[in-house]
Amino acid sequence: MLAQIKDEPFIRWDWVGSHLDDIWSRTLEHIQLTVVAVAVGFVIAMALSLIALRWRRTYAPITWVSGVLYTIPSLALFALLVPWTGLTFLTAEIGLVGYTLLILIRNIVAGVDGISPEVREAAIGMGYTRARMLWEIELPLALPTIIAGLRIAAVTTVGLVTVTALITLGGLGSFILRGLQRFFTTEILVGVVMSVVLAVAIDLVLVGVEKALTPWARHKAGA
Amino acid sequence: MEFLGDVLEWFTTADNWLGTTGILNRTWEHVQLSAIAVAVAGVIAVPAGVALGHVGRGGVAAVAVVNIGRAVPSFGIVALALPITIKLGLGLGFWPTFLALVALALPPMFTNSYTGVDEVDAALVEAGRGMGMRGPEILRQIELPAASPLILAAVRISSVQVVATATLGALVAWGGLGRFIIDGFARGDEVMVFAGGLLVALLAVLTELFFSLIERVILPRGLQIRRAGVETAVATSA
Numbered sequence: 166m167l168a169q170i171k172d173e174p175f176i177r178w179d180w181v182g183s184h185l186d187d188i189w190s191r192t193l194e195h196i197q198l199t200v201v202a203v204a205v206g207f208v209i210a211m212a213l214s215l216i217a218l219r220w221r222r223t224y225a226p227i228t229w230v231s232g233v234l235y236t237i238p239s240l241a242l243f244a245l246l247v248p249w250t251g252l253t254f255l256t257a258e259i260g261l262v263g264y265t266l267l268i269l270i271r272n273i274v275a276g277v278d279g280i281s282p283e284v285r286e287a288a289i290g291m292g293y294t295r296a297r298m299l300w301e302i303e304l305p306l307a308l309p310t311i312i313a314g315l316r317i318a319a320v321t322t323v324g325l326v327t328v329t330a331l332i333t334l335g336g337l338g339s340f341i342l343r344g345l346q347r348f349f350t351t352e353i354l355v356g357v358v359m360s361v362v363l364a365v366a367i368d369l370v371l372v373g374v375e376k377a378l379t380p381w382a383r384h385k386a387g388a
Numbered sequence: 389m390e391f392l393g394d395v396l397e398w399f400t401t402a403d404n405w406l407g408t409t410g411i412l413n414r415t416w417e418h419v420q421l422s423a424i425a426v427a428v429a430g431v432i433a434v435p436a437g438v439a440l441g442h443v444g445r446g447g448v449a450a451v452a453v454v455n456i457g458r459a460v461p462s463f464g465i466v467a468l469a470l471p472i473t474i475k476l477g478l479g480l481g482f483w484p485t486f487l488a489l490v491a492l493a494l495p496p497m498f499t500n501s502y503t504g505v506d507e508v509d510a511a512l513v514e515a516g517r518g519m520g521m522r523g524p525e526i527l528r529q530i531e532l533p534a535a536s537p538l539i540l541a542a543v544r545i546s547s548v549q550v551v552a553t554a555t556l557g558a559l560v561a562w563g564g565l566g567r568f569i570i571d572g573f574a575r576g577d578e579v580m581v582f583a584g585g586l587l588v589a590l591l592a593v594l595t596e597l598f599f600s601l602i603e604r605v606i607l608p609r610g611l612q613i614r615r616a617g618v619e620t621a622v623a624t625s626a
Contacts, residue, residue: 244585
């Protein structure tokens with residue numbers, strides 16, 4: 166086996182050519198795992214952030230818990246979940262969602278906190294209620310910071326999804342794992358490169374979303 | 389509940405603690421390799437980042453490095469290290485894991501060292517010049533102390549990440565605590581998988597706490613940054 170990998174070229178294009186269908190379906194799997202994790206993570210993070218913004222004292226415990234979740238290595242977290250939820254999509258998603266929370270909560274809260282007090286005063290002076298101020302003023306103004314958080318969370322999640330191959334899910338990670346087991350470099354490279362491409366693509370999509378949602382930023386920045 | 393009883397029994401069995409495949413040796417392997425990898429990466433990345441920050445060049449590289457580092461999955465780095473070490477004749481086990489961990493620790497340490505020095509208040513450097521300091525003195529007495537919170541934060545972030553990823557070393561035939569998880573999966577032994585997960589999680593959290601404590605002890609209070617600010621500072625510049 167070892168001698169074989171020594172003589173093997175780093176990439177065998179014929180293998181890539183004959184596995185395009187496989188690569189495509191694993192990529193779709195990867196996208197699904199990522200999008201579900203980031204979407205569910207965003208909903209939970211938004212709820213927790215609103216709680217933290219409304220009742221300031223809850224912010225420390227919320228970030229503490231999500232910080233511990235963030236610190237636990239992904240494989241360890243999956244190992245802790247498997248005895249309860251098995252080798253399932255649910256196990257993968259619980260872990261993946263857990264990792265997005267800290268990044269998202271921190272950015273949502275920082276984004277709302279960064280709004281200048283004059284803006285709030287003006288809104289109060291115009292008779293805005295608290296809820297209306299949140300939806301029409303605070304969240305839109307915090308949008309760039311929130312999307313910055315989403316970008317980091319999404320790119321991180323794309324990478325973490327590869328690890329779910331070890332609990333038999335995995336999308337593109339299954340190429341990496343199988344390549345390792347068979348000492349086949351081409352398959353490892355396909356998994357890694359496609360995962361990087363996917364991360365960059367999702368990042369660019371989110372940049373586009375930000376541009377579309379914050380038309381006012383274009384006038385201001387000019388660059 | 390029965391399951392947790394089995395886990396408790398696993399932890400109270402002496403055989404699981406002793407010998408080359410025991411918890412004690414596996415923990416030692418894990419800590420040792422992580423420490424060496426972080427040290428080697430630090431020796432390479434911190435001087436490079438500090439030097440570039442001092443001359444004010446390489447900002448694009450600093451941002452690019454951290455972005456690329458984030459996009460490449462750590463599992464992929466471990467997997468790619470294997471064919472490289474085999475081609476180099478270094479084989480399985482220690483070397484691919486070591487190589488991957490060093491590669492993983494480099495970007496945050498480089499970028500934070502660069503940013504830390506580059507973003508020192510220009511007025512401070514100016515004041516130093518006015519007092520007759522030269523380049524090396526400015527570096528040692530102004531820039532490095534001012535950058536130390538960011539550099540230490542990078543050491544903490546890298547260390548936690550390295551401890552986490554060292555778990556995957558078990559996939560390239562290395563030891564460490566990841567063995568319990570990987571071997572447990574291979575044998576269908578969920579008690580072992582869970583116990584391994586617990587040990588790795590504990591080690592990662594302890595690593596985080598250890599370095600946070602170091603930051604609190606050695607940094608003067610005025611230099612201590614609010615921890616939450618660190619990653620977002622890097623993130624938003626990206």
